Amino acid sequence: MIVRELTNSDILKQTRTKSVALIPVGSIEQHGPHLPVSTDSEIVSYIARKVSDKAGFLLLPTIEYGVSFEHQPFFNLSLASSTLQKMLVDLCVSLYKNRITTIIILNGHHGNHSAIKQIPERVTKIRGINSRILVCSYWHFMKRRFDHAGFVETSIMLAISKRVQMSKARKGLVPDGLSAKELTRLNRLANKSFLSVTKNGVWGDPRNATVKDGKAILDEIITAIVKESQTWLTGKTRKLHQ
Numbered sequence: 001m002i003v004r005e006l007t008n009s010d011i012l013k014q015t016r017t018k019s020v021a022l023i024p025v026g027s028i029e030q031h032g033p034h035l036p037v038s039t040d041s042e043i044v045s046y047i048a049r050k051v052s053d054k055a056g057f058l059l060l061p062t063i064e065y066g067v068s069f070e071h072q073p074f075f076n077l078s079l080a081s082s083t084l085q086k087m088l089v090d091l092c093v094s095l096y097k098n099r100i101t102t103i104i105i106l107n108g109h110h111g112n113h114s115a116i117k118q119i120p121e122r123v124t125k126i127r128g129i130n131s132r133i134l135v136c137s138y139w140h141f142m143k144r145r146f147d148h149a150g151f152v153e154t155s156i157m158l159a160i161s162k163r164v165q166m167s168k169a170r171k172g173l174v175p176d177g178l179s180a181k182e183l184t185r186l187n188r189l190a191n192k193s194f195l196s197v198t199k200n201g202v203w204g205d206p207r208n209a210t211v212k213d214g215k216a217i218l219d220e221i222i223t224a225i226v227k228e229s230q231t232w233l234t235g236k237t238r239k240l241h242q
């Protein structure tokens with residue numbers, strides 16, 4: 001159920017106390033020379049749409065802006081962490097006032113994570129509301145290593161968008177063979193300046209990306225999120241990845 005397509009009475013009939021709201025959060029930031037700046041928002045919106053179709057969740061509009069300051073001087077439209085947090089806390093409170101108290105926040109951009117992981121605690125402690133809120137990032141539901149405009153994101157975009165310019169795709173930083181320590185160091189540096197680590201804004205190598213791989217990766221992610229969210233909702237076993 002897509003909330004923006006429903007009427008007030010549809011929502012009153014179909015939703016409320018048993019509803020699970022799904023909030024996708026993306027970004028607008030450079031994704032190399034070959035992918036649109038909306039890549040994270042498009043990917044997380046697509047996954048959230050499929051998950052909500054399969055699981056019967058109430059899909060909220062994607063928050064398309066995220067925390068992307070690390071991409072300066074490349075193009076990025078960024079919110080302060082505190083702004084994104086406040087927006088999400090307000091949304092959770094608003095959902096609560098509409099008697100929707102189970103919420104999944106699905107993240108599509110690495111730089112948003114530290115801001116949004118605090119949402120459940122903030123909603124409870126600051127606003128005194130006992131909603132059940134889960135925060136997760138989609139790439140924790142795939143076996144492949146996450147990248148930025150590399151093989152994974154480019155394959156997914158080939159599968160869902162017509163705006164990939166493969167002739168412009170260039171190899172970026174490929175972290176294969178690096179020690180865990182070196183990888184941690186580079187990740188930390190990339191969180192401050194993506195340019196200084198990758199040189200061209202690409203983490204990974206997009207040149208062999210295919211539609212087929214994109215579809216397979218999406219299937220894996222969507223199936224895993226549906227399965228694990230049911231487990232989380234029934235409260236039987238472990239928490240979802242964060």
Ligand SMILES: [Zn+2]
Nearest residue numbers: 039040148153
């Ligand atoms: Zn991305």
